[in-house]
Amino acid sequence: MYLSKIHIPWQQAKNSYDLHKALWRLFPGREKAERDFLFRVENQQKGLGAQVLMQSVMQPKQVEQSPIVLDWRDVSLKLKRGQRLRFHLRANPIKAIKDSNKGVITKNGKIFSKTVRVPLLREEQQQTWIKKKLQAFSQLDIVIVQPEPVLYFRKTKEERSGKIQTVLFDGILTLTEPKRFIEQLQKGIGPAKAFGCGLLSIGKV
Numbered sequence: 001m002y003l004s005k006i007h008i009p010w011q012q013a014k015n016s017y018d019l020h021k022a023l024w025r026l027f028p029g030r031e032k033a034e035r036d037f038l039f040r041v042e043n044q045q046k047g048l049g050a051q052v053l054m055q056s057v058m059q060p061k062q063v064e065q066s067p068i069v070l071d072w073r074d075v076s077l078k079l080k081r082g083q084r085l086r087f088h089l090r091a092n093p094i095k096a097i098k099d100s101n102k103g104v105i106t107k108n109g110k111i112f113s114k115t116v117r118v119p120l121l122r123e124e125q126q127q128t129w130i131k132k133k134l135q136a137f138s139q140l141d142i143v144i145v146q147p148e149p150v151l152y153f154r155k156t157k158e159e160r161s162g163k164i165q166t167v168l169f170d171g172i173l174t175l176t177e178p179k180r181f182i183e184q185l186q187k188g189i190g191p192a193k194a195f196g197c198g199l200l201s202i203g204k205v
Contacts, residue, residue, distance in 0.1 A: 001055060001056070001057065001074070001075050001076075001077070001186065002055070002056050002057075002058070002059050002060070002072055002073070002074055002075065003053065003054070003055055003072065003073055003075050004053075004054045004055075004056065004060050004069055004070075004071065004072035004073075005051065005052070005053060005054075005069075005070040005071045005072070006023065006026070006039075006051070006052040006053075006054055006060070006067050006068065006069060006070065007049055007050070007051060007052075007066075007067060007068040007070055008022050008023075008049050008050045008052060008066065008067045008068075009049045009066050009067075010045075010046065010047050010048055010049045010050075012049075012066065012067070013041075013044060013049045013050035014046075015153060015154050016151060016152075016153040016195045016196065017153045017154060017155050017194075017195075019041070019050065019052075019196075020039075020194045020195065020196075022066065022067050023037065023039060023052070023054065023067065025063065025064055025067065026054075026060035026061060026062070026063075026067060026069065027056075027058060027060065027061070028061060028063050030058075035193070035194070036056065036057040036058070037054055037055060037056035037057070037058075038054070038055045038056075038188045038193055038198050038199040039052050039053065039054040039055070039196055039199060040052065040053050040090050040196050040197075040199040040201075041196050051070075052067075052196075053199065053201070054199075055186075055199055057186070059072065059074075060072060077182055077185075079175055079178040079181065079182065080175070080178055081175055081176060081177070081178055082174065082175065083174070083175045083178070084141070084172055084173070084174050084175075084205045085172070085173055085174075085175065085202045085203065085204065085205065086170075086171070086172055086202065086203045086204070086205055087169070087170070087171055087172070087173055087200055087201065087202050087203075088168070088169070088170050088200075088201040088202075089130075089168070089169045089170075089189055089198075089199070089200045089201070090148075090166055090167070090168055090169075090196060090197050090198075090199070091129075091130070091133075091166065091167055091169060091189055091190045091192075091197050091198065092119070092164050092165065092166055092167075092190055092191050092192035092195070092197045093119065093120040093125070093126045093129040093130070093165075093167055093190065094117040094118060094119055094120060094190075094191060095117070095118060095120060095129075096115040096116070096117055096118075097115060097116060097118055117191070119164070119165040121165065123145050123147075126145050126167055126169075127143055127145060129190075130143060130145075130169050131143075133189050133190060134173060134189075136177065136180060136184075137175065137176060137177040137178070137180040137181040137184060138173040138174060138175050138176055138177070138181055139173060139174045139176055140171065140173050141171070141172045141173060141174055142171045142172040143169055143170070143171035144169070144170045144171060145167060145168070145169060146167065146168040146169075146170070147167055147168075148165075148166045148167060148168060150163050150164070150165055151163060151164050151165075151166050151195060151196075153195060164192050164195055164197075166192070166195075166196075166197060172205060184200075185200050185202070188200070
């Protein structure tokens, strides 16, 4: 697993959809592969660009002028049961609800209403969401929830726009299943990974 610091120029960074496409260029020849990297925008300045932290299965390669790989390192995690870790996560806490206005689907001969994703906006809902996401492999000891502005994006080819509500989680957890924890860390936490959510950063307490 590789952790990399990436700089993305403003022209590509100002729209979250274009930023994601720019990161793909660091993995030439894999345009049709399933995405196996996660990222988080750490800092963004209008007119200058964005500093991005990226976690990837493969080492990113500098093949064009941008994005720019500022630094990278190969990471091997050695964790144990009962170990306490600090964590930092930008996530998109949501729940799925049935919406008959969206139509129906047929599965195994039965008809179901389609579901839509709605954001969890109250802090107690967000705390419950992160606890459930982590409970299979850790115990949540402390969590601080920091709301963020709505993230807007635009898919230029489809001439379609959208938005997601992101939240920053910081806290301390205790590992109960280290192997499962590492597997989930590599997959990411929650939806909207293409828009910079899901990267779980950890450190020693």
